[in-house]
Amino acid sequence: MSVAHDNVQLAAPPATPRRRASLLERGLPALLGALGIVGALFAWQIFSEIGPVDPHFLPPPSDVLPQFFQNLGYADFWTATGYTLRAWLLGLVISTLGAIVLGVIIGSSDFLRQATHSTIEFLRPIPSVALIPLAALLYGPVLKAELLIVAFACFWIVLVQVLYGVADVDKVATDTAHTMHLSYLQRVRYLVFPTLLPYLVTGIRLAATVALILSIGVELIVGTPGLGQKVALAQINDATPSMYALILTSGVLGMLVNGLMGLLERRLLFWHASVRGGVKS
Amino acid sequence: MKLLKRFLYFVGLPALLIVLWWATSRNGTSFFVPKPGPLVHAFRTVWLGDGFHKDVVPSLTRLAAGLIISIALGIGLGVVIGSVDWVRWLLGPLLEFLRAVPSTILIPVLLLVIGINDAMKVTVIVLGCIWPVLLNTVKGVASIDEVQLSTGEVYGLRGLDRLRYLVLPAASPQIFAGIRQSLAVGLVLMVTSEMFAATEGIGYATINFQNQVAIPEMWSGIVLLGLIGVALSVLFQLVQRRVLGWYEGLKESANV
Numbered sequence: 001m002s003v004a005h006d007n008v009q010l011a012a013p014p015a016t017p018r019r020r021a022s023l024l025e026r027g028l029p030a031l032l033g034a035l036g037i038v039g040a041l042f043a044w045q046i047f048s049e050i051g052p053v054d055p056h057f058l059p060p061p062s063d064v065l066p067q068f069f070q071n072l073g074y075a076d077f078w079t080a081t082g083y084t085l086r087a088w089l090l091g092l093v094i095s096t097l098g099a100i101v102l103g104v105i106i107g108s109s110d111f112l113r114q115a116t117h118s119t120i121e122f123l124r125p126i127p128s129v130a131l132i133p134l135a136a137l138l139y140g141p142v143l144k145a146e147l148l149i150v151a152f153a154c155f156w157i158v159l160v161q162v163l164y165g166v167a168d169v170d171k172v173a174t175d176t177a178h179t180m181h182l183s184y185l186q187r188v189r190y191l192v193f194p195t196l197l198p199y200l201v202t203g204i205r206l207a208a209t210v211a212l213i214l215s216i217g218v219e220l221i222v223g224t225p226g227l228g229q230k231v232a233l234a235q236i237n238d239a240t241p242s243m244y245a246l247i248l249t250s251g252v253l254g255m256l257v258n259g260l261m262g263l264l265e266r267r268l269l270f271w272h273a274s275v276r277g278g279v280k281s
Numbered sequence: 282m283k284l285l286k287r288f289l290y291f292v293g294l295p296a297l298l299i300v301l302w303w304a305t306s307r308n309g310t311s312f313f314v315p316k317p318g319p320l321v322h323a324f325r326t327v328w329l330g331d332g333f334h335k336d337v338v339p340s341l342t343r344l345a346a347g348l349i350i351s352i353a354l355g356i357g358l359g360v361v362i363g364s365v366d367w368v369r370w371l372l373g374p375l376l377e378f379l380r381a382v383p384s385t386i387l388i389p390v391l392l393l394v395i396g397i398n399d400a401m402k403v404t405v406i407v408l409g410c411i412w413p414v415l416l417n418t419v420k421g422v423a424s425i426d427e428v429q430l431s432t433g434e435v436y437g438l439r440g441l442d443r444l445r446y447l448v449l450p451a452a453s454p455q456i457f458a459g460i461r462q463s464l465a466v467g468l469v470l471m472v473t474s475e476m477f478a479a480t481e482g483i484g485y486a487t488i489n490f491q492n493q494v495a496i497p498e499m500w501s502g503i504v505l506l507g508l509i510g511v512a513l514s515v516l517f518q519l520v521q522r523r524v525l526g527w528y529e530g531l532k533e534s535a536n537v
Contacts, residue, residue, distance in 0.1 A: 029370035036371040037378075057394045114290040119298070125514040127468040129484075130506035132476060133491030133499050138313060206462070209383075213409075213466070217385035217473045221488070228386060232477075235389035243393075247386055254381030 059241045067245040077230075081249065084226035087143060087215040088208075088257075091150025096204055098151075099158035104188060104196075107166025124160060128153035128214060132221055141223040150214050154207035161203030165196035198272055205261040212257055216250065227253075315497040320504070323497035328505050332486065340482040341509070343399055344471045347406025351463055355411045356456060359418025360448060369419065380416060384409030384470055388477050402474045402482075409470045410463040417459030421452030454528050457521050464513050472506060483509075 041061050047053075048060035071077040106112045128149050135145035169192055177191045219228025227250055234243040299317075306316045315323075328337060362368050362376075388405055395401040425448065433447045449456075475484025487502030522529075 029373070032367060032370040033374035036373070036375045039371075040375050053394055115294050118291045119294045121514075122295070122511055125465070125510035126507035127465070127472055127510050129469050129472045129476070130487070130503045130510075132472075133488050134313070134503065137491055137494070137499070210465075210469075213383040213385050213469065216383045217469070220385060220388060221473065221476045231386055231389050235393060240393065243390060247382060247390065250386045251378050251382040254383055255378060258377070258381055 057240060059244060063241045064244040064248065067241045068248050071242070071245055071249065077249075080225065080227050080230045081253070083143075083224075084212075084215055084219065084228065084253070087146040087150060087218075087224070087226065088211050090143075091147050091215065092154055092204070092208060092211050094147065095151040095154035095207065096158050096200075099155050099162055099203070100200065103159050103162025104166060104192060107163050108188075108192070113163070113167075120156070120159070120163075124156040129217060132218060135218070136222045141225075143224065145222050146215055146218045146224045146226075149218050150211045153214055154211050157207040157210065158200070158203040161199040161206075162196060165199030166192055168199070169195045198269055201261075201265050201268055205265065208257050208261050209254070212250075212254060313496060315500045319497040320500055323495075324501040324504060327486070327498050327501050336481055336483050336486045337505075339399070340471060340475065340484070343402045343482070344406065344467055347403045347471070348410060348463065348467050350403070351407045351410035351467070352414055352460060354407070355414025355459070355463075356418050356449075359415045359456075360422055360444065360452075362415075363419040363422025363452070364448070369423065376412070376416065376419075380412035384466065385473050388470075388474050392478050397478050397480065402471065402479070405474045406467050406470045410467045413459040413462035413466070414456065415459075417455045418452055421455030422448060425451045453525060457525055461517060461521075464517055465510075468506075468510055468513065 045060045045062060048055050048058050051058070106116055131149055131152060132145075135148045139145040139148070173191055174187075177187050182190065215226065216228035216231075218224055219226040220232050223229050223232070227246060231243055231246045234240075234246060303317050306314050362372060384405065387408055391401045391404055391408075395404060429447065429451060433443055438447055471482075472484040472487075475482035476488045479485040483502060483505060487499060487506070490499040490502060
């Protein structure tokens with residue numbers, strides 16, 4: 001019933017017999033896509049000039065885009081981006097490792113799974129931003145505060161996927177492994193891990209997006225250094241073009257994260273039906 | 282006996298944790314960990330008295346409004362974008378970019394453009410929550426089985442009937458996966474926008490208690506937000522079980 005479960009089930013659309021796409025047919029979507037972006041920029045420009053919002057608060061792209069490219073030359077900008085990405089990556093890695101270890105241990109024992117079910121179902125939906133005041137009080141505006149929030153949120157997302165994955169291990173394969181006297185670690189390596197991997201990757205992909213939202217959220221509110229803090233500063237200083245430029249940056253960052261996760265999925269799961277089927281069609 | 286066992290499994294660990302918390306905090310001097318008594322007291326006085334009308338109701342109203350708008354807009358736009366190829370190609374890359382913008386970063390901008398009010402918070406929630414619903418609907422609608430589509434055509438399903446009996450049911454498993462993601466994001470954005478700039482609301486009150494170093498009150502806010510998260514998730518599962526019952530059954534029978 002999880003997101004991932006649905007995604008995994010539905011990731012490969014039903015194979016329909018399709019003609020080989022000609023060059024024109026393949027080029028058209030890309031062309032239209034580029035047209036869509038250009039059109040949106042035009043709409044933004046026009047709306048900003050004649051729309052109901054004061055252009056000071058909604059500067060046109062002709063002001064924002066130069067600022068965006070100018071930013072790329074500032075060391076300051078790269079430091080802030082680096083801080084945000086560091087919190088993102090560390091939070092994601094810590095939570096993933098913790099979730100894998102705990103998930104495999106809990107998942108391999110019926111007793112533990114049943115005993116922890118209610119607690120996990122209760123702790124999981126707690127919005128981690130609720131812990132921001134606590135993190136601010138405990139640590140102040142430092143990396144640790146950001147990590148606490150990011151790791152807490154991502155941990156549950158990945159853990160639940162790991163539990164689904166471990167539960168999905170084939171019964172016959174388990175019996176075979178027992179017959180062949182595989183040790184616990186061998187079973188984890190050769191039996192559980194391959195079944196788990198698609199679920200794990202889905203969990204990490206979902207967590208990666210949430211981690212970026214949260215690290216920027218903490219930077220906004222607590223003031224830990226990073227892109228979120230820079231945007232809050234730009235807002236206080238009334239530097240609207242640079243604020244919008246930073247938002248564009250965060251969008252690019254978000255796309256990089258999505259792309260990276262897609263790449264990870266294809267690399268790790270090249271053998272899995274959901275990826276193989278996608279390549280073939 | 283079986284029921285008793287299930288009950289014990291259900292309450293065992295939570296009860297153990299609460300006892301552990303009570304036992305360690307009773308004589309503890311840790312400043313940041315509240316004792317159970319004061320926490321329950323703070324929860325009652327802060328949230329069930331005046332705070333209910335002043336903070337809880339506005340927060341939940343904004344969350345509900347934001348979620349309903351996102352789901353309606355997401356499904357509506359998603360069906361259109363998903364069923365027309367050229368619209369999907371035209372908007373695809375743009376939507377991918379907009380979705381990738383971490384929604385919390387929009388809070389300061391909307392604060393400038395709209396100001397500190399309900400509309401700003403609802404807009405933040407919509408701008409964050411619409412993408413999972415929208416993109417999942419697009420994916421669901423675009424990957425409807427060809428045979429199903431042809432069958433619908435042969436039976437002369439058209440217009441609203443086609444939408445009601447073919448398109449929406451076929452896409453609903455994906456749509457629900459999207460809504461589930463939206464719920465979590467919506468709660469995050471409600472709290473963050475209130476913590477960043479507000480004059481009332483649960484997030485605002487909680488961060489205020491932190492500034493006053495009122496520890497039990499601050500924790501009571503955290504607990505309340507947790508309870509809201511749990512309630513939302515239970516509500517979602519109830520709705521999903523009703524609407525997607527046929528799909529779960531289908532999957533089970535396919536797995537046998």
